[in-house]
Amino acid sequence: MPVMTYGEAIRDGLRQAMKEDERVYLLGEDIAEYGGVYGITKGLVKEFGKKRVKNTPLSEGAIIGEAIGAAIAGLRPVAEIQFSDFMTTAFSTLVDVAAPYRFRIGTPIPMVIRAPSGGGLRIGPYHSKSTEAWYFHVPGLKLVAPSTPSDAKGLLAASIDDNDPVLFFEHKKLYYEIKEEVPDGSYRIPLGKALVRREGSHITLMTYGAMVHLALKTAEKLSKEEGIELEVVDLRTLVPLDEETLLNSFRKTNRVIILHEAPRRGGVGAELESLICEKGFDSLSAPPVRITAKMTPIPVAPQLEDYYLPSEQDIVDAAKRLVQY
Amino acid sequence: MYYYLTLTRHLENKIAYICYSQNPQNPLIIGKGYLSTGQEAISVGASSTLDEGDWLSPSHRDMGAHLVRGMTVKEIFLQYFCRANSPTWGRDSNVHFGVTSKRILSFISHMGSMTPVANGVAAAMVYRGEKNVVLSCFGDGASSQGIVHEALNYAATFKLPVVFVLNNNQIAISTPLHEQTAVEHLALRAAGYGMPGKTIDGNNVIEVYLAVKEAVDRARNGEGPSLIECKTMRMGGHGTHDQYQFLSKKEFEEWKKKDPILWFKNYLKEKGMLDETGEREIEERVEREIEEAVEYARMQPMPKPEDLLKER
Numbered sequence: 001m002p003v004m005t006y007g008e009a010i011r012d013g014l015r016q017a018m019k020e021d022e023r024v025y026l027l028g029e030d031i032a033e034y035g036g037v038y039g040i041t042k043g044l045v046k047e048f049g050k051k052r053v054k055n056t057p058l059s060e061g062a063i064i065g066e067a068i069g070a071a072i073a074g075l076r077p078v079a080e081i082q083f084s085d086f087m088t089t090a091f092s093t094l095v096d097v098a099a100p101y102r103f104r105i106g107t108p109i110p111m112v113i114r115a116p117s118g119g120g121l122r123i124g125p126y127h128s129k130s131t132e133a134w135y136f137h138v139p140g141l142k143l144v145a146p147s148t149p150s151d152a153k154g155l156l157a158a159s160i161d162d163n164d165p166v167l168f169f170e171h172k173k174l175y176y177e178i179k180e181e182v183p184d185g186s187y188r189i190p191l192g193k194a195l196v197r198r199e200g201s202h203i204t205l206m207t208y209g210a211m212v213h214l215a216l217k218t219a220e221k222l223s224k225e226e227g228i229e230l231e232v233v234d235l236r237t238l239v240p241l242d243e244e245t246l247l248n249s250f251r252k253t254n255r256v257i258i259l260h261e262a263p264r265r266g267g268v269g270a271e272l273e274s275l276i277c278e279k280g281f282d283s284l285s286a287p288p289v290r291i292t293a294k295m296t297p298i299p300v301a302p303q304l305e306d307y308y309l310p311s312e313q314d315i316v317d318a319a320k321r322l323v324q325y
Numbered sequence: 326m327y328y329y330l331t332l333t334r335h336l337e338n339k340i341a342y343i344c345y346s347q348n349p350q351n352p353l354i355i356g357k358g359y360l361s362t363g364q365e366a367i368s369v370g371a372s373s374t375l376d377e378g379d380w381l382s383p384s385h386r387d388m389g390a391h392l393v394r395g396m397t398v399k400e401i402f403l404q405y406f407c408r409a410n411s412p413t414w415g416r417d418s419n420v421h422f423g424v425t426s427k428r429i430l431s432f433i434s435h436m437g438s439m440t441p442v443a444n445g446v447a448a449a450m451v452y453r454g455e456k457n458v459v460l461s462c463f464g465d466g467a468s469s470q471g472i473v474h475e476a477l478n479y480a481a482t483f484k485l486p487v488v489f490v491l492n493n494n495q496i497a498i499s500t501p502l503h504e505q506t507a508v509e510h511l512a513l514r515a516a517g518y519g520m521p522g523k524t525i526d527g528n529n530v531i532e533v534y535l536a537v538k539e540a541v542d543r544a545r546n547g548e549g550p551s552l553i554e555c556k557t558m559r560m561g562g563h564g565t566h567d568q569y570q571f572l573s574k575k576e577f578e579e580w581k582k583k584d585p586i587l588w589f590k591n592y593l594k595e596k597g598m599l600d601e602t603g604e605r606e607i608e609e610r611v612e613r614e615i616e617e618a619v620e621y622a623r624m625q626p627m628p629k630p631e632d633l634l635k636e637r
Contacts, residue, residue, distance in 0.1 A: 025452065051452065061472045062441045062479035069445015072425060075452060093472065096435050097442060104417045106637035107425040
């Protein structure tokens with residue numbers, strides 16, 4: 001199996017989907033010759049031509065609109081929104097037109113929006129946000145947040161197959177940082193299946209996206225230095241949510257840390273905490289802990305951004321507190 | 326076209342009648358009616374230019390276009406009555422439908438929001454090498470929205486086969502055109518996007534048909550989108566709940582003289598294409614269709630609560 005970065009795996013997934021199905025095409029700002037601002041679609045225009053790798057005007061509402069119309073008319077568009085932050089200008093097109101269309105009319109809306117998301121690159125409030133909670137609340141959308149190259153490729157294929165609009169949150173920090181062996185050819189990782197990335201007996205840590213790597217790294221450290229064994233569950237998809245895997249893991253450890261890099265208030269973590277309290281109350285040995293970003297816009301200076309984002313120390317402190325509770 | 330104009334007027338009169346006369350405690354029509362009275366020629370004239378493989382993206386005053394595209398009177402009353410077997414299974418009502426198999430997109434209340442979606446349908450047809458067009462309809466109010474500007478610019482950039490039909494009835498709920506825009510003719514905006522624009526008399530069904538047909542042919546030949554502004558006047562409130570009078574009695578009477586159905590009837594009679602008997606036959610046929618449809622739709626069941634969660 002070839003070793004690929006997270007970004008390369010996504011490109012390979014796009015190439016694979018386009019080779020397999022004539023109906024799949026890409027659209028977005030600067031995605032053709034330029035290859036997208038993160039270079040994810042680089043080279044694809046040479047292979048598939050401008051009809052299938054389409055540069056668009058700087059016009060997010062019109063891009064999402066084209067994707068919806070093309071999906072209604074039987075294609076499988078994959079739109080890139082340069083930074084997930086910019087989706088605000090297409091918000092109505094997404095939540096008012098795309099999300100309820102199948103519910104109201106019955107017509108499948110098989111479209112994927114690739115939305116580079118997340119912080120850690122020192123690029124501030126307009127290029128670093130984690131916006132998943134805004135869409136988590138909207139019925140009719142599916143939300144995917146892969147954490148590894150092989151997951152990104154397999155989940156992308158499943159997202160393109162899906163008959164609902166899928167928001168595919170790619171974590172920008174992972175594009176070039178994470179490498180692993182990725183299966184050749186085509187494969188699918190079903191939406192709605194979480195994965196236990198590390199077995200552990202003391203605490204279940206639920207997370208997704210780039211935070212999975214922070215969690216795994218910290219879990220090793222805690223194991224070595226404190227003898228605390230974290231079980232790390234990677235959500236992979238936020239909608240549909242794999243309640244079963246989350247609850248099974250929690251019922252084994254009876255303690256839970258919920259970790260995400262989006263701000264705390266009304267975040268996905270609140271829903272996970274509520275799930276634990278509603279369906280796992282009897283198994284709780286300690287109150288659930290949520291580790292999130294601070295409740296401010298995301299800053300630029302390294303000292304500020306590091307303070308803003310969840311840290312290893314936050315997890316270590318929480319884990320120690322939980323086992324001593 | 327005369328049949329569809331008559332059907333539209335009688336059907337909407339029936340909707341208005343039911344709205345005014347129904348028991349508010351147990352209404353037949355859920356919600357209100359949003360009527361095209363006085364401006365039916367735009368909807369019927371524009372949609373009559375389409376071939377079977379073309380698509381319609383209607384605005385909320387496009388009852389006529391729905392009928393021309395093959396929506397049945399029964400389906401329309403099922404939708405208004407929110408029945409279990411309505412096109413949206415009671416999940417949506419009144420003007421918020423759209424039947425994909427008949428190549429009609431669904432209108433949503435955010436007015437201009439379907440214009441970029443119409444582009445997407447057109448892009449899909451270009452992608453597959455099909456020679457079809459999309460009629461994208463919206464109003465003067467929607468023309469103030471940013472998304473409409475994005476859609477027009479986008480369609481012109483890619484020479485998409487879309488014809489934008491702007492129903493300028495000069496009033497958006499209660500906001501008159503001069504409080505909506507500083508431009509006198511909204512079709513002037515087309516130049517800024519690099520597409521042809523034309524302002525026409527929206528009460529003249531022949532003028533609407535010919536102008537839209539020219540734009541449709543142009544789009545079909547790969548020459549790109551056009552903007553056709555059809556000037557008219559809304560002759561009622563925004564909906565059946567709203568009796569807002571924005572015209573003086575004198576203005577109202579003047580616009581009434583320009584009634585598109587009356588004008589077209591006289592035109593057909595002058596040309597010898599319609600006589601009293603023909604006129605009566607059409608009216609009787611239309612009335613019968615409407616009465617049968619109302620009776621049919623009112624007997625249909627309301628949706629079951631648990632069907633809300635059924636995947637469609």
